[in-house]
Amino acid sequence: MAKIGGAAERYATALFELAKDAKAIDAVEADLNALLAALTESAELADAMSSPLYEAEGKAAALAAIADKAGFNDLTKSTLGVMARNGRAGLAGDLARGFSARAAAERGISEAHVTSAAKLTQKEIDALKASLKRALGREIEIRTDVDPAVLGGLIVQVGSRMFDSSLRTKLEGLRTAMKEA
Template sequence: MTAHAAGRYATALFELAKSSGAADAVEADLSAFRAMLDSSPELAGALASPLHAAEDKVSVLKALAEKAKFNELTLNTFGVAARNGRAGDLGKVASVYAALAAADRGVVTADVQTAAPLTKKQTEALAASLKGAFGREIEVRTDVRPELMGGLIVKVGSRMFDSSLRTKLDGMKTAMKEA
């Protein structure tokens, strides 16, 4: 249900932003907001927590948006989401919006999870490899997840490629239990 709500908010915001010529500005705002959430687990937790009143979340989001000089559409979306009990979904809204914007530009988004951060050269090589496989421009978004231990997980659309060490070890563990 949460993914559906995030999709509805992101789609509505994208359509409004595109019709008003602010799609790129809103995309930049949401990217900056995701960075804020990634760098502050406390903020993400507070927005998702039912212990904090909706109006408190609206105030926090408004202060953040004004300090970062976000577009008015972004600010309004934050307020509507918070008042409707969806402040904790704003990170997902940002992800869905980014995918919608990339699709509109004709670019396919690849979500890549790695155990350690990729260098710029590695990211470019991965993008080139994926472009060869899919025949389209690829925008690579990375997420560091140390629990993978090594390797990577790449998700492009509905296709997922998992070459993480964690998955391989889990597979070996299962095979050994069956033996």
């Protein structure tokens, strides 16, 4: 759940501004969400995009093929191509997350990043969304990640606020308390 920064932040900002001018925010966001899902589902694809063993042109060609097959917006295609040719293909996931955060903010929605030990059901996501809306007083869009190291519970981050009810954190607290005793 690390915040994006550096080059990914700059690409996300530039793409968002271009998409906003072209009134294509929703289309570009859908493209990037599809790419993020592909990178999440295929470790081989994510590794290939990050690997220095593959040349930038090869990565650009692979991203172009994915974009063409999926029917991505021209802004999405060109941004991914520029990123890949500049040796930044490994930042595609961060680009997607950064763009999504800007799109949500533009719509007046806060984005919550939720990490759990196992995949959450839609019913659990809906209940969490309703609970966060009551607590924060605004619409919430939820992005989920699975990290088995959490062991149980949830880690929820909304902006700079973090709520950590994970079993891992509770066990670490107990371990620290036992050392001090």
